[in-house]
Amino acid sequence: xxxxxxxxxxxxxxxxxxxxxxxxxxxxxxxxxxxxxxxxxxxxxxxxxxxxxxxxxxxxxxxxxxxxxxxxxxxxxxxxxxxx
Amino acid sequence: xxxxxxxxxxxxxxxxxxxxxxxxxxxxxxxxxxxxxxxxxxxxxxxxxxxxxxxxxxxxxxxxxxxxxxxxxxxxxxxxxxxxxxxxxxxxxxxxxxxxxxxxxxxxxxxxxxxxxxxxxxxxxxxxxxxxx
Numbered sequence: 239x240x241x242x243x244x245x246x247x248x249x250x251x252x253x254x255x256x257x258x259x260x261x262x263x264x265x266x267x268x269x270x271x272x273x274x275x276x277x278x279x280x281x282x283x284x285x286x287x288x289x290x291x292x293x294x295x296x297x298x299x300x301x302x303x304x305x306x307x308x309x310x311x312x313x314x315x316x317x318x319x320x321x322x
Numbered sequence: 323x324x325x326x327x328x329x330x331x332x333x334x335x336x337x338x339x340x341x342x343x344x345x346x347x348x349x350x351x352x353x354x355x356x357x358x359x360x361x362x363x364x365x366x367x368x369x370x371x372x373x374x375x376x377x378x379x380x381x382x383x384x385x386x387x388x389x390x391x392x393x394x395x396x397x398x399x400x401x402x403x404x405x406x407x408x409x410x411x412x413x414x415x416x417x418x419x420x421x422x423x424x425x426x427x428x429x430x431x432x433x434x435x436x437x438x439x440x441x442x443x444x445x446x447x448x449x450x451x452x453x454x455x
Contacts, residue, residue: 250327250328250353251353251355251356252352252353252354252358252359253358253359254358254359254362277362277364278362278363278364278378278386278389279386280386280387280388280389281385281386281387282385282386283383283384283385283386284378284380284384284385284386285362285363286384287358287359287362289323289352289353289354289359290327290328290352290353291328291331291350291351291352291353292328292329292331292332292335292350292351292353293349293350293351294346294348297328297332298350300350300352302380302384303384305380306382306383306384307382308382309379309380309381309382309407309410309411310378310379310380311377311378311379311380311403311407312323312363312376312377312378312380313323313375313376313377313378314323314324314354314360314363314365314373314374314375314376314377315323315324315373315375316324316367316370316372316373316374316375316394317324317325317326317372318324318326318330318331318333318334319330319334319338320394
């Protein structure tokens with residue numbers, strides 16, 4: 239599920255999975271951009287993504303769809319070392 | 323998940339969080355530099371360049387069952403997130419035969435939706451039943 243990643247000086251990046259075409263389309267018009275931002279709905283599939291991660295002393299990569307079959311809480315927050 | 327790099331995640335975990343929680347953060351701390359994932363989920367704050375406090379409950383089929391989004395200055399209530407997961411797990415096990423009323427907690431009565439329940443919720447659930455007293 240999460241193998242350790244080789245770490246260089248470049249900052250590892252991830253992103254949405256399988257949405258490159260959709261992203262191209264959103265660049266074409268503001269209207270389709272709005273449609274994309276309203277994609278999130280309860281009862282609808284969570285958009286898949288990969289992201290670099292720090293987990294128990296290792297740098298790994300996490301893909302949301304690897305967690306199918308489990309309950310997942312996906313939490314976003316403004317920043318490390320913040321106060322809340 | 324935040325826009326911080328995995329290197330900052332490591333420093334935060336090792337130097338601060340591990341002093342608040344034994345063993346440090348038990349789950350993966352994800353990095354979303356540039357906010358592309360946050361943008362997909364509709365919680366990236368473009369003006370501040372950070373993620374808002376978005377929290378998504380995703381079921382074993384990969385379906386979003388619930389979400390909550392707060393602006394940065396107010397923190398979340400973890401107990402409420404856990405309560406919602408417990409409720410969704412119960413509903414899933416019952417394959418939709420049971421529903422949980424407002425304020426439901428594990429051990430409290432559930433509702434059995436159907437023609438017989440119409441107009442009769444008051445007989446099986448009262449808001450005062452939310453409390454543990």
